[in-house]
Amino acid sequence: MRIGHCLVALSIVSCAGSDERAFEGPASLSATPVFHNPTSTLQAVHFVDAERGWAVGDDGTVLATSDGGGSWTAQGTGTPAALWSVDFVDVAHGWAVGDDGTVLATSDGGRSWTTQSAATNEALLSVDFVDAEHGWAVGDDGTVLATSDGGRSWSVRDAGTPAALWSVDFVDTERGWAVGVNGTVLATSDGGRSWTAQSVATNGVLLSVDFVDVAHGWAVGDGGTVLATIDGGHTWAVQDADTTAALWSVEFVDTERGWAVGHDGAIVATSDGGRTWTAQGAGTTAALWSVGFVDAERGWAVGDGGTVLATTDGGHTWAAQGAGTVATLYSVDFVDAERGWAVGVNGTVLAATGDGRRWLARSAGTAATLYSVDFVNAERGWAVGDNGTVLATRDGGGSWTAQGGATIEALLGVGFVDVKRGWAVGGGGTVLATTDGGRTWTAQSAGTAAILWSVDFVDAKHGWAVGVHGTVLATTDGGRNWTAQGARTTATLLSVDFVDRERGWAVGVNGTVLATTDGGRNWTAQSTDTKAALWSVDFVDAERGWAVGVNGAVLATTDGGQSWAAHGANTPAALLGVDFVDAERGWAVGDGGTVLATTDSGRTWTVEGGGTAF
Numbered sequence: 001m002r003i004g005h006c007l008v009a010l011s012i013v014s015c016a017g018s019d020e021r022a023f024e025g026p027a028s029l030s031a032t033p034v035f036h037n038p039t040s041t042l043q044a045v046h047f048v049d050a051e052r053g054w055a056v057g058d059d060g061t062v063l064a065t066s067d068g069g070g071s072w073t074a075q076g077t078g079t080p081a082a083l084w085s086v087d088f089v090d091v092a093h094g095w096a097v098g099d100d101g102t103v104l105a106t107s108d109g110g111r112s113w114t115t116q117s118a119a120t121n122e123a124l125l126s127v128d129f130v131d132a133e134h135g136w137a138v139g140d141d142g143t144v145l146a147t148s149d150g151g152r153s154w155s156v157r158d159a160g161t162p163a164a165l166w167s168v169d170f171v172d173t174e175r176g177w178a179v180g181v182n183g184t185v186l187a188t189s190d191g192g193r194s195w196t197a198q199s200v201a202t203n204g205v206l207l208s209v210d211f212v213d214v215a216h217g218w219a220v221g222d223g224g225t226v227l228a229t230i231d232g233g234h235t236w237a238v239q240d241a242d243t244t245a246a247l248w249s250v251e252f253v254d255t256e257r258g259w260a261v262g263h264d265g266a267i268v269a270t271s272d273g274g275r276t277w278t279a280q281g282a283g284t285t286a287a288l289w290s291v292g293f294v295d296a297e298r299g300w301a302v303g304d305g306g307t308v309l310a311t312t313d314g315g316h317t318w319a320a321q322g323a324g325t326v327a328t329l330y331s332v333d334f335v336d337a338e339r340g341w342a343v344g345v346n347g348t349v350l351a352a353t354g355d356g357r358r359w360l361a362r363s364a365g366t367a368a369t370l371y372s373v374d375f376v377n378a379e380r381g382w383a384v385g386d387n388g389t390v391l392a393t394r395d396g397g398g399s400w401t402a403q404g405g406a407t408i409e410a411l412l413g414v415g416f417v418d419v420k421r422g423w424a425v426g427g428g429g430t431v432l433a434t435t436d437g438g439r440t441w442t443a444q445s446a447g448t449a450a451i452l453w454s455v456d457f458v459d460a461k462h463g464w465a466v467g468v469h470g471t472v473l474a475t476t477d478g479g480r481n482w483t484a485q486g487a488r489t490t491a492t493l494l495s496v497d498f499v500d501r502e503r504g505w506a507v508g509v510n511g512t513v514l515a516t517t518d519g520g521r522n523w524t525a526q527s528t529d530t531k532a533a534l535w536s537v538d539f540v541d542a543e544r545g546w547a548v549g550v551n552g553a554v555l556a557t558t559d560g561g562q563s564w565a566a567h568g569a570n571t572p573a574a575l576l577g578v579d580f581v582d583a584e585r586g587w588a589v590g591d592g593g594t595v596l597a598t599t600d601s602g603r604t605w606t607v608e609g610g611g612t613a614f
Contacts, residue, residue, distance in 0.1 A: 042302035044085045044249075044290040046094075053292070054110060055302050056083035056096045059592060064110045069300055069310050069321040071358075074607070075110040080572075085126045085137075093132045095151060097124035103137065105151045116151040126167045126178075134173045136192055138165035144178065146192045157192045167208045169217070177233060179206035179219045187233045200227055200236045208249045208260075216255045218274060220247035226260065228274045239274040249290045251299070259315055261288035261301045269315045280315045285367075286346070305346040306593060320361075329589035331372045331536075331577040333381070341397050342577070342589045343370035343383045350595075351397045352587075352608075359595060359608065364391055364400045372414045372454075374422070382438060384411035384424045392438045406432050406441040413454040413465070423479060425452035425465045433479045444479045454495045456504070464520060466493035466506045474520045485520040495536045497545070505561060507534035507547045515561045526561040535576045535590075540583055546602055548575035548588045556602045567602045 042061070047053030055063045055072070060079040063072040077083075081102040088094035096104045096113075101124060103116040118124065122140040129135035137145045137154070142165060144157040159165065163184040170176030178186045178195070183206060185198040200206075204222040211217035219227045219236070224247060226239040241247065245266035252258035259269045265282040282288065286304040293299035301309045301318070308321040329348065334340030340352040342359070347366040350359045364370065368389040375381035383391045383400070388411060390404030404411075409427035416422035424432045424441070429452060431444040446452065450471040457463035465473045465482070470489040473482045487493070491512040498504030506514045506523070511530040514523045528534075532553040539545035547555045547564070552571040555564045569575065573594040580586035588596045588605070595608040 041304050042289065042306060042308065043083060044096075045292045045300050045302040045308075046086050046088055047292050047294050047298075047300060048088050048091055050294055050298050052091050052109075053300065054086050054088065054094065054096075055290075055300075055308065056086040056098075057302075058082045060098075061592070062086070062096060062104075062110060062113065068298075069308060072308070072321075075113065077104055077113045079104065079115065084124065087127050087129050087135070089129050089132055093129075093150070095127050095129060095135060095137075097127040097137045097139070099123045103127075103145075103151060103154065116154065118145055118154050119156055120145065125165065128168050128170050128176070130170050130173055134170075134191070136168050136170060136176060138168040138178045138180075140164050142180075144168075144192060144195070148191075157195070159186055159195045160197070161186065166206065167219075169209050169211050171211050171214055175214055175232075177209050177211060177217060177219075179209040179221070181205045185209075185219065185227075185233060185236065198233045198236065201238055202227070205246075207247065210250045210252050210258070212252050212255055216252075216273070218250050218252060218258060218260075220250040220260045220262075222246045224262075224266075226250075226274060226277065239277065241268050241277045242279055243268055243277075248288065249301075251291050251293050253293050253296050257296050257314070259291050259293065259299060261291040261303075263287045265303075267291075267301065267315060267318065280318065282309060282318050283320065284309065306348075320363075328591050329577065329593060329595065330370065331383075332579045332587050332589040332595075333373050333375050334579050334581050334587060335375050335378050337581050337585050339378050339396070340579070340587060341373050341375060341381060341383075342587075342595065343373045343385070344589075344593075345369045347385075349373075349383065349397060349400070362397045362400070365402065366391065366400075371410070371412045372424075374414050374416050376416050376419055380416075380419050380437070382414050382416060382422060382424075384414040384426070386410050388426075390414075390424065390432075390438060390441065403438040404432075404441055406443055412452065415455045415457050415463070417457050417460055421457075421460050421478070423455050423457060423463060423465075425455040425467075427451050429467075431455075431465065431473075431479060431482065444482065446473055446482045447484065448473065453493065454506075456496050456498050458498050458501055462498075462501045462519070464496050464498060464504060464506075466496040466508075468492045472496075472506065472514075472520060472523065485523065487514055487523045489514065489523075489525070494534065495547075497537050497539050499539050499542055503542050503560070505537050505539060505545060505547075507537040507549075509533045511549075513537075513547065513555075513561060513564065526564065528555055528564045530555065530566065535574070536578045536588075538578050538580050538586070540580050544583050544601070546578050546580060546586060548578040548590070550574040554578075554588065554602055554605070567605070569596055569605045571596065571605075571607075 042057040060077040062075040081099040083098035086096040101118040101120040103118040122143040124139040142159040142161040165180035168178040186195040206221040224243040226241040245263040247262040250260040265284040267280040286307040288303035329344035332342040347364040349362040368386040370385035373383040388407040391400040411426040429448040432441040452467035472485040493508035513526040532549040534549040552569040554567040573591040575590040596605040
């Protein structure tokens with residue numbers, strides 16, 4: 001039985017169906033967090049030199065870099081399977097393995113990946129090649145596969161154990177080791193045709209193994225376990241790792257210098273073969289699932305939330321790289337065709353530069369999930385999120401300052417009409433207002449305890465907010481008084497957008513679209529021919545608008561919503577935010593770090609930054 005990640009939360013895709021109970025809000029709103037992003041994990045990383053590397057993860061994710069991790073580009077794999085391991089023998093030839101017996105191979109550096117037949121449906125958790133022909137993969141239920149032709153054919157090998165095998169490492173075409181649950185350590189000296197169990201002083205789970213030659217190797221695992229051998233595994237000695245965190249990956253560059261990473265951002269390093277291990281500061285509490293070094297100075301670690309860390313000094317300091325990659329993005333806002341921002345989980349802030357095609361990760365100074373962002377010009381903007389988080393920037397997102405303190409409720413929507421006046425809404429019917437650019441926020445009485453998902457103002461007086469159970473609130477005095485409007489629906493409404501004081505739209509679950517031409521005194525349901533949850537709506541005038549939602553749903557109208565047409569976004573990802581700057585140019589963001597752009601009113605969409613490359 002495989003030891004997987006314990007997902008205690010519902011995914012955003014699974015919650016965004018017809019079940020209203022799934023819309024109870026993020027973790028700070030209820031006991032059931034619904035914003036856990038199952039696609040945000042990078043499981044493995046491998047570099048062939050200081051510039052070129054790859055990382056793989058959930059939902060068939062493969063990312064590649066050619067500049068040492070400064071930017072990452074998503075590579076298409078054609079599989080939804082979680083990928084657990086990746087290995088390259090040079091800049092061209094590589095393999096990745098994962099769930100359901102998935103084996104992918106490339107001979108062009110990942111520009112194209114092909115599926116290889118692995119003759120198993122078991123999850124494959126580790127892959128290792130010693131050259132372009134000879135490789136091995138291990139996984140659940142003692143699975144061992146071997147190839148001598150680059151993976152064109154794979155043969156099943158008998159490991160002599162039913163134990164899940166988490167890691168495999170070979171030093172040449174004959175000699176290798178595999179480790180797994182229950183303290184399993186296996187060794188082979190004939191290319192994997194036969195395996196011998198080696199004795200170790202643990203019954204715990206061993207998660208990674210690395211040998212630098214036929215004699216010297218290390219294995220790490222649960223509870224900070226580190227084992228070392230200097231005789232090819234005939235004997236293994238326990239080493240003190242100076243941590244009790246589960247260690248998921250180990251990498252040595254020679255017999256003295258090595259690193260291991262694991263839960264809660266744990267990184268430990270040794271310069272004496274493991275006789276002593278020292279904790280290194282990762283600057284993150286994210287679980288780190290894999291580490292890779294190309295020499296004694298330069299290395300990378302990847303993990304939860306799309307985390308990518310890099311070091312150029314042997315791990316003395318680690319810096320986050322701009323993978324921002326597979327973190328779910330909840331909101332996007334552009335002020336013109338070139339400058340825009342997106343926010344999401346774990347404090348992710350991305351900024352578009354140039355022509356809006358390159359995205360750079362910005363430090364928000366918080367790990368709180370951010371649900372909404374709004375800019376009034378190229379310099380001034382605000383973002384809101386969990387636990388009452390309010391952030392403000394005066395330099396186009398280059399730096400952010402924490403504001404707020406007026407609530408601990410999750411804030412789900414924010415809207416400003418100028419550099420001084422803005423509003424934020426969220427859990428428990430929270431409505432906050434500011435008249436000084438966010439330096440101070442004042443709670444306004446909404447007259448409801450309903451979760452409010454979105455807010456939109458057209459001027460300093462006229463605004464609307466929407467939320468669960470068909471809640472629609474309106475104000476004509478800047479929020480001093482809010483009045484419930486009859487939307488004639490009980491569907492959760494997730495987004496609202498007005499183009500003037502009279503004409504507006506709201507969207508929500510089950511393909512709900514409501515429209516008004518009298519400031520919300522009357523709302524009319526519009527037909528969309530979809531049951532997809534619609535997470536965001538944006539209109540550029542009274543006729544032309546767009547709505548996006550789960551399963552890559554994109555709807556467009558050119559007649560004020562009297563008719564809606566489905567446009568193909570060519571993605572299965574949930575799209576959670578949409579913004580257009582004119583009738584032609586727009587962007588959508590969502591699950592798995594998805595960023596899409598269109599220049600033809602949404603008829604066609606292209607992946608920006610590879611969907612995950614920033």
